[in-house]
Amino acid sequence: MASSTSTGVGSPCGACKFLRRRCTQECVFAPYFDSEQSPAQFAAIHKVFGASNVSKLLAQLPVHLRCDAVVTVAYEAQARIRDPVYGCVAHIFALQKQVAILQAQLMQVKAQLAYQATLPQAANGGSDGDRVLMQLQVMGCKEEPHHHFGELHAMAQRLMRS
């Protein structure tokens, strides 16, 4: 039961409390889930991954790496609860989009810098910079949205074909 550990002293860990099972001294979850607030956090992990799968995952890792694994598993679980379709992959898509926008901006500003360096001082004004940006936009270096849904469907098609 959740009301005691195997030694009869103290509370079960948050995972065992949620699972309503006896918490032993060898419990792989105990160092990472306390009795008071962690049962709710563990609930997301159990719903998405299953306690048994996470237990096996942790058991195969050296002790010093388990805390990082718990944190990343908890993050993925919470993301999947919030967004059942994309989970934390939504965060990856958002970051990929941000990288693409920053790369385009950097290329624009570098081109503007190179162009400005070639101008006589009198022409070194904002309007030339604007002209370079316009040229870059004509060349296709615009801040287009990153169409990750297209990529996703390509992935899906590969998955279903293979």
Next chain:
Amino acid sequence: MASSTSTGVGSPCGACKFLRRRCTQECVFAPYFDSEQSPAQFAAIHKVFGASNVSKLLAQLPVHLRCDAVVTVAYEAQARIRDPVYGCVAHIFALQKQVAILQAQLMQVKAQLAYQATLPQAANGGSDGDRVLMQLQVMGCKEEPHHHFGELHAMAQRLMRS
């Protein structure tokens, strides 16, 4: 058994073949896992998430969103098999680091552009650009590695405290 569907015609889907169970016409996995190559792909999903959890996840989604969910779950599962500690969160950290580097580069080049615009033409050379970059580096705008492990341990500490 895996040798036939409920109708006795055709093969079971890749998920049911892996799970060695009867594949019915209502099987939630059948549209996304074929019989030939998908059992191996489903194995990773089953190992990380459990077939039952993924089945419940898909069943709660409208049909038109299930393919995207299967693709993202498959991606997360494969990432966790490859990297049991960080899974696909390693990709998030790498992208966050890339964003931080690009933001620093963009800030440097924008500052260089602004500085160059204020210079007399004769001084508008590479050595001034280098001086600006040096000034920015002195100001702390260097391309430092993004210490995600520090962030992760902060997350872990919050998780364990809460």
